[in-house]
Amino acid sequence: WKSLTGLHIDYLLSHSHFPTVIPVVILLLSTVNLLDSKASQGELGWISYPSHGWEEISGVDEHYTPIRTFQVCNVMEYSQNNWLRTNWIPRQSAKKIYVELKFTLRDCNSIPLVLGTCKETFNLLYLETDEDQGIRFREHQFSKIDTIAADESFTQMDLGDRILKLNTEVREVGPVTKKGFYLAFQDVGACVALVSVRVYFKMCPFIVRNLASFPDTVPMDSHSLVEVKGLCVNHSKEQEPPRMYCSTEGEWLVPIGKCLCNVGYEERGSSCQGKTTIVHFYSFQHQFPSLLDVWSGWRKPYNSSVICIFKEFVGWVRGVTIVFSGMVSNTSNTWFDAIPFAPFQKDRASRNSISLSWLEPERPNGIILDYEVKYYEKQEQETSYTILRSKGCNVTLSGLKADTSYLLQIRARTAAGYGASSRSFEFETSPDSFSISSESSQVVLIAISTAAAIILLTVLLYIVIGRFCGYRRSKHPDEKRLHFGNGHLRLPGIRTYVDPHTYEDPSQAVHEFAKELDASCIAIDKVVGAGEFGEVCSGRLRLPSKKENCVAIKTLKAGYTDKQRRDFLSEASIMGQFDHPNIIRLEGVVTRSKPVMIVTEYMENGSLDSFLRKHDAQFTGIQLVGMLRGIASGMKYLSDMGYVHRDLAARNILVNSNLVCKVSDFGLSRVLEDDPEAAYTTRGGKIPIRWTAPEAISYRKFTSASDAWSYGIVLWEVMSYGERPYWEMSNQDVIKAVDEGYRLPPPMDCPATLYQLMLDCWQKERNNRPKFEQIVSILDKLIRNPGSLKITANTSPRPANLLLDRSSSEVVQSLGTMGDWLDNVRTLPCKEAFSGVSYSSCDTLPKTSAEDLKKVGVTIVGPQKNIVSSIKALESHSKNAPVPV
Numbered sequence: 025w026k027s028l029t030g031l032h033i034d035y036l037l038s039h040s041h042f043p044t045v046i047p048v049v050i051l052l053l054s055t056v057n058l059l060d061s062k063a064s065q066g067e068l069g070w071i072s073y074p075s076h077g078w079e080e081i082s083g084v085d086e087h088y089t090p091i092r093t094f095q096v097c098n099v100m101e102y103s104q105n106n107w108l109r110t111n112w113i114p115r116q117s118a119k120k121i122y123v124e125l126k127f128t129l130r131d132c133n134s135i136p137l138v139l140g141t142c143k144e145t146f147n148l149l150y151l152e153t154d155e156d157q158g159i160r161f162r163e164h165q166f167s168k169i170d171t172i173a174a175d176e177s178f179t180q181m182d183l184g185d186r187i188l189k190l191n192t193e194v195r196e197v198g199p200v201t202k203k204g205f206y207l208a209f210q211d212v213g214a215c216v217a218l219v220s221v222r223v224y225f226k227m228c229p230f231i232v233r234n235l236a237s238f239p240d241t242v243p244m245d246s247h248s249l250v251e252v253k254g255l256c257v258n259h260s261k262e263q264e265p266p267r268m269y270c271s272t273e274g275e276w277l278v279p280i281g282k283c284l285c286n287v288g289y290e291e292r293g294s295s296c297q298g299k300t301t302i303v304h305f306y307s308f309q310h311q312f313p314s315l316l317d318v319w320s321g322w323r324k325p326y327n328s329s330v331i332c333i334f335k336e337f338v339g340w341v342r343g344v345t346i347v348f349s350g351m352v353s354n355t356s357n358t359w360f361d362a363i364p365f366a367p368f369q370k371d372r373a374s375r376n377s378i379s380l381s382w383l384e385p386e387r388p389n390g391i392i393l394d395y396e397v398k399y400y401e402k403q404e405q406e407t408s409y410t411i412l413r414s415k416g417c418n419v420t421l422s423g424l425k426a427d428t429s430y431l432l433q434i435r436a437r438t439a440a441g442y443g444a445s446s447r448s449f450e451f452e453t454s455p456d457s458f459s460i461s462s463e464s465s466q467v468v469l470i471a472i473s474t475a476a477a478i479i480l481l482t483v484l485l486y487i488v489i490g491r492f493c494g495y496r497r498s499k500h501p502d503e504k505r506l507h508f509g510n511g512h513l514r515l516p517g518i519r520t521y522v523d524p525h526t527y528e529d530p531s532q533a534v535h536e537f538a539k540e541l542d543a544s545c546i547a548i549d550k551v552v553g554a555g556e557f558g559e560v561c562s563g564r565l566r567l568p569s570k571k572e573n574c575v576a577i578k579t580l581k582a583g584y585t586d587k588q589r590r591d592f593l594s595e596a597s598i599m600g601q602f603d604h605p606n607i608i609r610l611e612g613v614v615t616r617s618k619p620v621m622i623v624t625e626y627m628e629n630g631s632l633d634s635f636l637r638k639h640d641a642q643f644t645g646i647q648l649v650g651m652l653r654g655i656a657s658g659m660k661y662l663s664d665m666g667y668v669h670r671d672l673a674a675r676n677i678l679v680n681s682n683l684v685c686k687v688s689d690f691g692l693s694r695v696l697e698d699d700p701e702a703a704y705t706t707r708g709g710k711i712p713i714r715w716t717a718p719e720a721i722s723y724r725k726f727t728s729a730s731d732a733w734s735y736g737i738v739l740w741e742v743m744s745y746g747e748r749p750y751w752e753m754s755n756q757d758v759i760k761a762v763d764e765g766y767r768l769p770p771p772m773d774c775p776a777t778l779y780q781l782m783l784d785c786w787q788k789e790r791n792n793r794p795k796f797e798q799i800v801s802i803l804d805k806l807i808r809n810p811g812s813l814k815i816t817a818n819t820s821p822r823p824a825n826l827l828l829d830r831s832s833s834e835v836v837q838s839l840g841t842m843g844d845w846l847d848n849v850r851t852l853p854c855k856e857a858f859s860g861v862s863y864s865s866c867d868t869l870p871k872t873s874a875e876d877l878k879k880v881g882v883t884i885v886g887p888q889k890n891i892v893s894s895i896k897a898l899e900s901h902s903k904n905a906p907v908p909v
């Protein structure tokens with residue numbers, strides 16, 4: 025049997041059936057190896073106990089590089105207990121280590137006569153010590169990391185077919201605290217070959233971001249982030265203290281703050297370099313000025329060392345290069361305008377004359393004695409010209425031909441001679457019959473202004489009258505309700521939400537929307553939670569001639585004030601107006617006896633955030649999308665009713681025993697008052713910062729679009745199984761980071777389509793966020809096509825900065841090849857394009873041609889044409905309506 029494993033190892037290692045080791049670059053950059061058995065070409069010298077157990081043998085890897093491997097295959101003998109212990113591995117700065125094992129394992133069923141003794145697993149163990157213990161080895165000191173089983177074991181037949189199955193398993197160990205550790209492999213009777221062992225830890229590598237350098241940083245062993253302060257690079261200083269967070273995965277998150285280059289330096293790449301400035305000088309025809317003269321009139325730039333180099337001397341100086349900080353700028357082939365004449369203005373033109381003026385050059389090299397004005401008919405092409413001199417900055421040219429184009433150049437003269445000529449300006453005299461003077465243009469101007477004023481006045485009057493009429497109309501009681509909406513246009517006949525605060529007596533609202541229950545119908549079983557106003561209990565409700573129902577009972581604790589009672593019952597007044605399977609259902613209220621109670625349907629699994637945390641990684645993608653779909657559907661209902669939730673978060677979603685999610689926690693100001701997540705903003709209001717859209721934080725613009733932002737956060741919470749959005753970043757940092765355009769990264773294994781949806785919900789421009797109706801339809805499509813959930817956002821290339829601000833199209837493009845992309849398009853919002861409903865994420869579509877489609881295998885003319893024409897339609901549609909439609 026041993027020779028058998030030996031055979032297969034030789035084959036395995038000299039053959040490249042299994043994937044060659046090409047670690048992802050990002051991984052290489054952010055991991056540090058503590059041990060790599062493949063790196064050692066001599067004997068590894070690990071301890072094998074007993075000596076006839078694990079055996080060290082040589083093999084070659086897929087590149088024919090010799091490597092050392094271990095195997096054991098005592099499957100014919102009972103009671104095997106073979107140990108293999110590595111050498112002592114110094115921990116370095118690791119807080120948590122990763123062990124990557126590559127191995128093959130023989131399928132016991134394929135070994136005749138050994139059934140009963142053969143095993144298909146082995147154990148991985150470790151021991152932490154502060155020093156190398158040499159060959160001293162005691163089994164009982166080791167702690168088990170895991171039992172390792174093969175995903176795929178190989179059989180005799182596989183060997184015959186030369187099909188080989190290499191397993192790769194990675195296990196995490198941490199926290200590790202002592203100076204070093206050993207790993208051990210315990211075999212209890214398997215036929216196994218350990219091909220390679222790699223031990224590493226993750227690290228956020230040195231990086232320069234926003235002109236601040238961040239050192240190699242070892243992540244925490246738990247789920248917390250390490251906050252790291254950046255150091256400004258040379259020649260820069262802090263504008264705002266630079267900081268970043270190092271995640272447990274060895275990735276840098278959320279750059280905040282930055283450094284700016286000092287004066288005289290500019291940002292190049294990730295450093296500040298001395299500025300190179302080229303100063304342009306005039307030509308001097310007659311005199312050769314000293315360097316000092318050249319300098320006069322110019323301010324020596326602050327903080328710079330100056331060397332002047334004469335580039336050329338052809339009778340007079342044509343140009344000078346100033347060199348800062350030892351960097352020579354290249355001025356070859358650079359000829360400079362002597363004096364910039366700008367702006368140039370045509371004051372008046374008539375049939376035979378024209379008046380012109382210009383501004384003095386900004387930096388003459390002396391006092392300007394006069395200007396030379398040279399002009400000629402354009403047609404004559406400078407064969408004959410006229411020269412005038414002017415002491416001031418204006419001139420009138422007379423004796424010109426009517427309706428003729430002239431070209432004109434100006435140059436200035438100082439004691440040093442003439443500067444270079446300005447560029448040519450073209451002007452035209454008026455035709456015989458018509459001339460525009462500035463007076464006539466003024467008349468035109470006055471006429472236009474008067475007309476504009478009249479139009480403006482009319483519009484103002486229209487608005488004022490319209491408002492007045494609108495006000496009169498809104499006095500009608502039925503229409504008053506439309507004002508509590510979110511700006512949605514609602515059709516007559518569709519029920520809208522009524523704000524209980526509009527009732528003079530709020531208890532009237534309670535009785536309009538909630539049924540009064542008799543306390544004797546309610547049996548309280550136990551306390552299940554704590555609310556702001558009292559305990560939340562589970563119990564049963566038995567109404568006459570109805571079957572008993574499980575219910576949740578919220579109670580108002582004794583000693584309440586009138587306001588507390590009103591606020592407590594306002595939740596029932598709101599909830600009682602809703603009737604939807606994804607909104608928590610109100611059974612009724614008890615107000616006529618004490619304690620005052622609100623009775624709702626019972627949700628067995630409590631609030632969604634804690635439920636997900638309790639069941640980390642236990643649901644399928646479809647189950648999660650199903651929950652999300654429910655929440656979106658409830659929110660669609662609320663937004664159709666004109667109700668803005670303002671506090672949509674996983675903690676305010678309840679889950680029943682069938683995993684149905686329902687939106688809860690209704691109220692007005694009180695919702696935010698009693699949410700422990702809500703924090704006071706600078707404007708005084710209390711807001712759950714991490715869940716709230718920027719416009720709602722900064723100017724309290726709460727709409728269904730701000731609810732859509734919160735929905736994106738709930739989506740993130742669900743996909744990360746109840747992780748806290750933005751982890752332990754402070755509220756201020758969250759506000760700043762979001763404002764600077766950063767967004768939460770995709771949760772682990774999050775389907776790309778769902779991450780795309782999150783990013784869309786987090787569009788800064790609130791009109792670009794998807795409506796709940798669109799969210800429901802996107803999720804429905806995902807549910808119908810579960811295969812689409814397989815492409816995860818984490819597998820697509822990600823920039824180092826994870827809290828990113830990528831446009832939708834970039835994300836779509838980052839999904840992989842065009843083929844992958846199209847696969848995704850089938851389920852992405854873009855798919856809407858093919859069914860005639862467009863959506864804002866489709867930026868990339870218009871670039872798709874029939875050729876592109878052919879390349880990815882859409883070769884049948886029909887579908888190809890349909891797709892391309894849908895794309896064209898989308899393109900023209902999106903030109904007219906850039907917002908989602």
Ligand code: AMP
Nearest residue numbers: 553554555556560576625626627630631
């Ligand atoms: P609330 O005051 O609405 O935030 O409720 C406080 C806690 O009571 C929640 O976090 C839930 O754990 C629990 N709870 C509230 N309503 C229900 C319900 N209808 N069914 C089950 N548990 C509930």
